[in-house]
Amino acid sequence: MPKSRGRRKSSGGKKKPVRRSPLPPRLSDQVMRDARRFDTSGEMLTAEAWASSWLGQAWLDAPLTERDPEHRLCLEVVGRASTTPSPAGLAAVAAMERVAPPDSRPMLSGTVDILAETQPLPAWHTAQAHQPVRAWRAVDVWDSERVLFIAYDGPTPHTLMAQITEAGGTMVDKLGLLTPDAATAWSGMRDDDDVPMPLTGCEVSAALADLAAALRTTDMTWPRHDDEDFVELRALAWARCRDHLPDWPDHQPLPDAERAHLLDAFTTTGDTGPETADTIRSLAELFLDYGENYITTGPLAWSPGQAALFLADWLPRKAVLDHDQRNLLPDILKQWVRFALTERGVEPRWIAPVIAAVDIHLPDFHDASDDHSAWGPAKQIAALLTSRGIDPTDRDAVDTAIRTLNAERLARQLTQHPPTHNS
Secondary structure (H helix, E strand, O other), X not given: OOOOOOOOOOOOOOOOOOOOOOOOOOHHHHHHHHHOOOOOOOOHHHHHHHHHHHHHHHHHHOOOOOOOHHHHHHHHHHHHHHHOOOHHHXXXXXXXXXXXXXXXXXXXXXXXXXXXXXXXXXXXXXXXXXXXXXXXXXXXOOOOEEXXXXXXEOOOOXXXXXXXXXXXOOEEEEXXXXXXXXXXXXXXXXXXXXXXXXXXXXXXXXXXXXXHHHHHHHHOOOOOOOOHHHHHHHHHHXXXXXXXXXXXXXXXXXXXXXXXXXHHHHHHHOOOOHHHHHHHHHHHXXXXXXXXXXXXXXXXXXXXXXXXXXXXXXXXXXXOXXXXXXXXXXXXXXXXXXXXXXXXXXXXXXHHHHHHHHHHHHHHHHHHHOOHHHOOHHHHHHHHHHHOOOOOOOHHHHHHHHHHHHHHHHHHHHHHOOXXXXX
């Protein structure tokens, strides 16, 4: 007998509730939870570093489209602290007021004033602010890395340190809060085999301007720089140097006379025959173009890092080398590095590592150059024009050829995907 397809019997029990995964806590929830462990009798520097670490986390976690992640965190913390007033909430808002971006400070300051009517202010809130008193700069022999030391006086004397690198663009690699005598201990921390980075005194305002400019370009890098030391102290460093942020520098092209002098000096120093002179000069012009537009500290400031970027990234994507140029590239680039750094007064001992970097990264260049999918659009077009016998220096011929290429591309698209017409 077939089973009944009717209604099933009720079991009489209640349905089990569906368990939903709890939503992850918002960053502001974590801030307020952490604020309960805040020592309101501690030091101002500790409070600033605490707030800076949370603001740095908000900056790091934000998507590219988020314009003001730090302000959003400040807004949420203010809301939480105002809804449930407590000494910990007041301390959190007061600490953020010290290092938050300028647009958030009026809101934070007003909230502090309101909460202080019923809650005790942290002991450090009325302490005198830290003031910069001295600064030093240490730069390596290639001008590719520098370390800034800015000494501060005040409730807790300390030194703000920033390590800035130039290969691939200016970037603050690391930040640190060090002891007051950190700069004077610098020389003793370096071995004889380390790249020379002599320490020299500089104006405090110049060091803060240098730091601010480097922070600006670091913030523009995507994905965001995620070094833990940098993230935790980024907001604090910005608070110290933002008032010294300089205008964007104007690009100063190399004067034609100086450019010609460098090229002439290089091509006359090598032991080359007339049959390779044009090829050597064309490569030297390429090296100088790269240096002028991509080495931020000067067109002759080659370093191991710059050699690596040039061979493994820029040259394969940007330049089309003919057979002769590709064959001569290894020797001529090493000659150029030696020439450029000698012009800058670098000792031979520290020219050798840059030349060694050329040998190390030449295989990367060959691999990337043979991968046509890695070429940039300009290089793809230039290679196609060259294959058709078009002189890239002939403007009219290039314009005509590009119009022809566009017409051919359109014709292929129409052939592969003919338009449809409604009847």
